Amino acid sequence: MNIAIASGKGGTGKTTIATNLALILADMGNMVQLLDCDVEEPNCHIFMKPEIESSNPVTVSKPEIIKEKCTGCGICGEVCEYSAIVVVKGSVLTFPELCHGCGACKLFCPEEAIIEVPREVGIVETGTSNGVAFIQGLLNIGELMSPAVIGGVKKTANAADVIIYDSPPGTSCPVIEAVKDADFVLLATEPTPFGLNDLELAVGMVRALKIPFAVAINRCDIGNDDVKNYCDRENISVVLEIPDDRKIAEAYSRGEMIVHVLPEYRTLFESCWMRITNLYENESKK
Numbered sequence: 411m412n413i414a415i416a417s418g419k420g421g422t423g424k425t426t427i428a429t430n431l432a433l434i435l436a437d438m439g440n441m442v443q444l445l446d447c448d449v450e451e452p453n454c455h456i457f458m459k460p461e462i463e464s465s466n467p468v469t470v471s472k473p474e475i476i477k478e479k480c481t482g483c484g485i486c487g488e489v490c491e492y493s494a495i496v497v498v499k500g501s502v503l504t505f506p507e508l509c510h511g512c513g514a515c516k517l518f519c520p521e522e523a524i525i526e527v528p529r530e531v532g533i534v535e536t537g538t539s540n541g542v543a544f545i546q547g548l549l550n551i552g553e554l555m556s557p558a559v560i561g562g563v564k565k566t567a568n569a570a571d572v573i574i575y576d577s578p579p580g581t582s583c584p585v586i587e588a589v590k591d592a593d594f595v596l597l598a599t600e601p602t603p604f605g606l607n608d609l610e611l612a613v614g615m616v617r618a619l620k621i622p623f624a625v626a627i628n629r630c631d632i633g634n635d636d637v638k639n640y641c642d643r644e645n646i647s648v649v650l651e652i653p654d655d656r657k658i659a660e661a662y663s664r665g666e667m668i669v670h671v672l673p674e675y676r677t678l679f680e681s682c683w684m685r686i687t688n689l690y691e692n693e694s695k696k
């Protein structure tokens with residue numbers, strides 16, 4: 411089972427849920443892989459403290475012009491959807507950081523004056539921690555191509571009983587790349603107006619992708635009941651409620667795992683997993 415932990419906004423406890431769930435599942439005897447797909451700001455490693463065993467570059471293709479063949483016709487600039495290649499007064503200019511590596515410019519160039527060369531946009535690191543296989547992506551500073559690095563992280567995963575994706579926040583391309591092939595999505599939120607607004611956006615996203623999902627409410631005893639009322643109205647299951655406990659905040663600030671230092675919360679994550687598997691099985695039977 412591949413499960414993505416996602417949220418419409420940052421700061422809702424995604425990483426807390428992903429890392430603690432990974433540890434609980436490993437302790438239950440499962441072969442678990444934790445994939446940190448939040449490649450612009452990966453932070454699972456702060457809590458998992460993995461021993462990194464390998465590091466590999468992620469590359470995308472970028473066009474390179476063979477000047478001797480180019481006639482300056484401008485077709486490459488016309489077909490590029492991302493303004494990554496423009497032709498000015500017969501000269502071709504390329505902007506590699508905008509290039510999505512789609513290959514259209516090369517395909518349509520009538521003179522075969524374009525070749526593709528690799529460009530590094532980030533790295534994928536692998537390691538282990540507490541019996542969990544750990545994979546994280548790191549996007550190079552200033553790069554925009556986070557989906558490529560997220561794809562690199564997911565390609566590095568091997569078969570496992572459970573693969574957990576810690577997704578980037580939001581509902582844009584990087585999130586879609588992270589969650590699109592998940593079997594189940596757990597949407598983390600908080601009981602505030604902002605939390606509700608961004609939860610509604612995230613629910614719209616997973617419904618459009620037709621992926622079964624449930625909600626986790628972090629700091630469930632602050633704010634108001636609007637998130638719960640929304641979930642009731644929309645028939646969405648709330649499978650995890652983490653209280654606003656100062657001890658949790660202190661453990662988080664020290665980079666410690668809740669299930670290690672506050673064992674009283676283990677049952678919270680265990681029952682969350684039971685509810686997810688029940689929901690997933692019910693969805694699979696439909």
Ligand code: SF4
Nearest residue numbers: 480481483484486519
């Ligand atoms: S399409 Fe090919 S020949 Fe035309 S301007 Fe671009 S690189 Fe040059």
Ligand code: SF4
Nearest residue numbers: 490509510512513515
């Ligand atoms: S590969 Fe695609 S995105 Fe990149 S410059 Fe060519 S057409 Fe534009």
